[in-house]
Amino acid sequence: MVVSPIDTGVLVLYLIGMIGIGYWGYQKSETLDDYLVAGRNIPLWMYVPVMSAVILGGASTVGGGGLGYRYGISGAWLVVTLGIGTIALGFLISTNLANLKAYSLGEVLERRFDKYSGTIGAVIAGIYALTIAITQTIAVGKVLSVLFGFEQNTMILLAGIIIIAYTALGGMLTVTMTDFVQWCIMTIGIFCIALPLGLDSVGGISGLAASLDPSYFSVTSIGLNTIASYFLLYVLGIMIGQDIWQRVFTANSAETARTGNIAAGVYAIVYGIATALLGMIAIVLLPSLGDSELALPRLVLEIVPVGLSGIILAGFVSAMMSTADSALLASSTLLTRDIYARFVNPDASDETYSNVSRLVIIVLGAIMTYAAIEIGSVVLALTLAYDLLTGCIFVPIFGAFFWKRATWQGALSSICVSAGVVGATILLLGTSSDLPIIFGLLSSVFVFVFVSILSGPPAPEKLERWVRTLNASISGE
Numbered sequence: 001m002v003v004s005p006i007d008t009g010v011l012v013l014y015l016i017g018m019i020g021i022g023y024w025g026y027q028k029s030e031t032l033d034d035y036l037v038a039g040r041n042i043p044l045w046m047y048v049p050v051m052s053a054v055i056l057g058g059a060s061t062v063g064g065g066g067l068g069y070r071y072g073i074s075g076a077w078l079v080v081t082l083g084i085g086t087i088a089l090g091f092l093i094s095t096n097l098a099n100l101k102a103y104s105l106g107e108v109l110e111r112r113f114d115k116y117s118g119t120i121g122a123v124i125a126g127i128y129a130l131t132i133a134i135t136q137t138i139a140v141g142k143v144l145s146v147l148f149g150f151e152q153n154t155m156i157l158l159a160g161i162i163i164i165a166y167t168a169l170g171g172m173l174t175v176t177m178t179d180f181v182q183w184c185i186m187t188i189g190i191f192c193i194a195l196p197l198g199l200d201s202v203g204g205i206s207g208l209a210a211s212l213d214p215s216y217f218s219v220t221s222i223g224l225n226t227i228a229s230y231f232l233l234y235v236l237g238i239m240i241g242q243d244i245w246q247r248v249f250t251a252n253s254a255e256t257a258r259t260g261n262i263a264a265g266v267y268a269i270v271y272g273i274a275t276a277l278l279g280m281i282a283i284v285l286l287p288s289l290g291d292s293e294l295a296l297p298r299l300v301l302e303i304v305p306v307g308l309s310g311i312i313l314a315g316f317v318s319a320m321m322s323t324a325d326s327a328l329l330a331s332s333t334l335l336t337r338d339i340y341a342r343f344v345n346p347d348a349s350d351e352t353y354s355n356v357s358r359l360v361i362i363v364l365g366a367i368m369t370y371a372a373i374e375i376g377s378v379v380l381a382l383t384l385a386y387d388l389l390t391g392c393i394f395v396p397i398f399g400a401f402f403w404k405r406a407t408w409q410g411a412l413s414s415i416c417v418s419a420g421v422v423g424a425t426i427l428l429l430g431t432s433s434d435l436p437i438i439f440g441l442l443s444s445v446f447v448f449v450f451v452s453i454l455s456g457p458p459a460p461e462k463l464e465r466w467v468r469t470l471n472a473s474i475s476g477e
Contacts, residue, residue: 004306004309004310006306006307006310007147007306007307007309007310007313008147008148008310009310010307010310010311010313010314011144011147011310011313011314011317014185014314014317014318015162015317017181018162018166018178018321019162019165019166019169021166021170021174021177021178021181022165022166022167022168022169022170022174022178023166023169023170024170024174024177025166025169025170025171025173025174025175025177026169026170026174028170028173029170029171029173029174029354031350032350032353032354034171034172034173035170035171035172035173035354035357036103036171036172036246036249036329036333036337036354036357037103037172037246037249037250038172038173038175038176038250039173039250040101040249040250040251040252041250041252042176042250042251042252042256043252043256044256044259044260046176046180047247047250047251047252047256047257047260047264048260048263048264048267049179049180049183049184049187050176050179050180050183050247050250051086051244051247051248051260051261051264052183052264052267052268052271053179053180053182053183053186053318053319053322053323053326054179054243054244054247054322054323054326055082055083055086055238055244055264055265055268055323056079056082056186056268056271056319056322056323057132057136057139057319057320057322057323057324060078060079060082060268060271060272060275060319061186061275061296061315061316061319061320062139062143062293062294062296062297062316062319062320063078063139063293064076064078064079064272064275064276064279065275065276065278065279065282065293065295065296065299066279066291066292066293066294066295066296067222067276067279067292068275068276068277068278068279068280068282068295069279069280069282069283069289069292069295070279070292071216071221071222072212072215072216072217072218072221072276072279072280073216073217073218073219073273073276073277073280074218074219074220074221074222074227074276075222075276075279076272076273076275076276077219077222077226077227077230077272078230078234078272079268079269079271079272079275079276080268080269080272080273081227081230081231081233081234081235082234082235082238082265082268082272083264083265083266083267083268083269083271083272084231084235084265084269085234085235085236085237085238085239085265086238086239086244086261086262086264086265086268087261087262087265087266088235088239088265089238089239089244089248089261089265090257090258090259090260090261090262090264090265091258091262092239092398092401093239093398093401094248094254094257094258094260094261095254095255095257095258096401096470097245097248097249097257098248098249098251098253098254098256098257098258099254099469099470099471100469100470101249102249103246103249103333103337104122104242104245104246104333104334104337104338105121105122105125105240105242105245105334105393105397106118106119106121106122106125106334106337106338107337107338108245108397108400109121109122109393109396109397109400109411110338110342111466111469112400112406112411112462112466113396113400113406113407113408113411113412114408114411114412115342116408116412117396117408117411117412117415118338118342119338119339119342119343120412120415120416121392121393121396121397121415122242122334122335122337122338122339123334123339124388124389124392124393124415124419125240125241125242125330125334125389125393126242126330126331126334126335127385127388128237128241128242128385128386128388128389129241129242129243129327129328129330129331129334130327130328130331130364130367130368131385132241132243132323132324132327132385133163133323133324133327133328133331133364133368134368134371134372136320136321136323136324136327137156137159137160137163137320137324137368137369137372138156138372139320140155140156140159140163140317140320140321140324141153141155141156141157141158141159141160141372142155142293143294143297143313143316143317143320144158144159144317146294146297147297147313153373156369156372156373157369157373159321159324159369160365160366160368160369160372161369162321163321163324163325163328163365163368164328164361164362164365164366164368164369166178166325167325167328167329167361167365168358168361168362168365169358171329171354171357171358172246172250172329174325175325175326175329176250178321178322178325179322179325179326181318182315182318182319182321182322183318183322185311185314185315185318186271186315186316186318186319188311188315189311189312189314189315189316190271190274190275190278190312190315191274193304193308193311193312194278194296194299194300194303194304194312195274195277195278197303197304198277198278198281198299198303199277199281201281201285201303202281202284202285208277208280208281208284211284212280212283212284216280216283225434228434229434232390232434232437232438233386233387233390233437234386236390236394237386237389237390237394239394240389240390240393240394240397241330241389242330242331242333242334243323243326243327243329243330246326246329246330246333247326248261275296278295278296278299279292279295279296281299282295282296282298282299283295285299285302285303286298286299286302296316297313297316300312300313300316301313324368328361328364328365328368329361331364332357332360332361332364333357335360335364336353336356336357336360337353340353340356340360341353386437387422387426387431387436387437387440388419388422388423388440390437390440390441391418391419391421391422391436391437391439391440391441391444392414392415392418392419392422392440392444393415394441394444395414395418395441395444395445395448396410396411396414396415396444396448399411399448399452400466401470403452404458404463404467405452405453405457405458406448406452406458407451407452407455407456407457407458408458409451409452409454409455410447410448410449410450410451410452410453410455411448411452413447413448413451414444414445414447414448414451415444417443417444417447418440418441418443418444418447419440421436421439421440421443422436422437422439422440425439425440
């Protein structure tokens with residue numbers, strides 16, 4: 001399965017190009033806004049592709065194709081739920097997030113509640129973001145090792161170095177440019193090359209239907225419990241991830257954020273269906289694969305001419321790297337803004353914050369790469385991270401936007417109690433159960449409402465300032 005020299009050249013040029021864009025971003029990042037939120041100046045035509053690139057990582061591309069290989073069209077549900085969550089984010093809170101002009105999830109919690117809620121929420125969200133980066137780095141290393149024939153750990157190390165280099169150099173400006181390039185490669189590779197050639201190879205949709213058991217065309221063959229689990233984990237989780245929020249903060253207007261998230265969510269749904277179809281095509285052409293997650297790379301090498309296949313494979317690598325870089329920057333931003341700036345050096349200059357963020361990216365990137373090499377697979381850790389993220393901070397975050405009676409005591413108690421409930425339920429039932437996230441959400445709602453009512457209404461001055469900020473675009477401020 002090792003790629004041809006031409007395809008290898010395409011992939012190598014792509015990886016070198018990512019570092020080159022990183023250096024460009026380093027030269028252009030003049031302010032803290034540039035480094036952390038791309039100057040808050042991303043227009044709609046660019047916002048939709050870069051938000052889509054953040055959503056559609058290795059799980060969406062290689063993983064989605066693998067699910068299509070195993071379960072047929074219902075394998076698209078994982079990516080579809082990510083798209084639904086992004087659409088919901090667009091309708092529900094994108095406008096408010098853009099108006100806040102914040103840098104991090106912790107900062108938003110602090111503005112509405114208190115610094116302790118913000119700090120604990122930032123730590124949980126930071127662990128989640130770093131775990132996402134680790135899983136994507138493993139996915140990149142796995143694919144590169146198969147394509148190039150090198151040992152997996154060597155490819156993980158190479159991938160980690162490249163991701164760290166271009167992310168630390170230019171921050172969000174670099175991530176925005178690389179994600180835009182990566183989205184273009186992904187879109188052209190999947191929709192313009194791989195899918196048409198794949199369908200042609202099996203005689204179109206009718207030929208595919210004739211070659212596969214009807215169960216592969218059932219939207220529920222993956223299992224209703226699995227679909228429900230995807231909704232709990234990904235629809236809710238995608239709405240409160242720092243990597244997603246930080247991309248929202250880059251929009252040049254609240255309307256761009258709202259419209260762009262809805263459009264990116266629709267794109268993700270279509271993308272998920274396309275990768276599932278490619279997985280189904282791979283069943284027909286490559287029926288005896290030992291590892292279903294290699295279905296798409298193997299299919300590309302089977303049906304796509306040399307050279308073009310290198311572009312598509314670069315697209316697969318792009319999908320993983322675009323999520324890894326955003327998650328790594330998100331984790332760094334949470335530590336820099338919600339711990340360093342809050343407790344260590346609150347009066348530092350923008351230049352100092354940018355340099356500290358670069359240093360934190362390098363340190364976290366080293367941890368990311370080391371963990372990816374040592375663990376090799378972090379499926380359990382990823383599930384734990386989603387359980388903690390959604391089970392512990394989803395309720396306080398949405399309460400901040402939609403319930404004026406919410407208090408900082410209710411938010412802080414909710415986060416702490418639900419974290420204990422999620423952790424204890426996982427220890428008792430394991431990570432394969434959906435009950436940790438369900439019990440976490442239920443306990444979070446109960447404690448949040450009960451303690452908020454018990455502790456009285458929030459400080460009117462702080463609440464008024466919060467509401468005024470959320471309505472900035474309406475009031476003209």
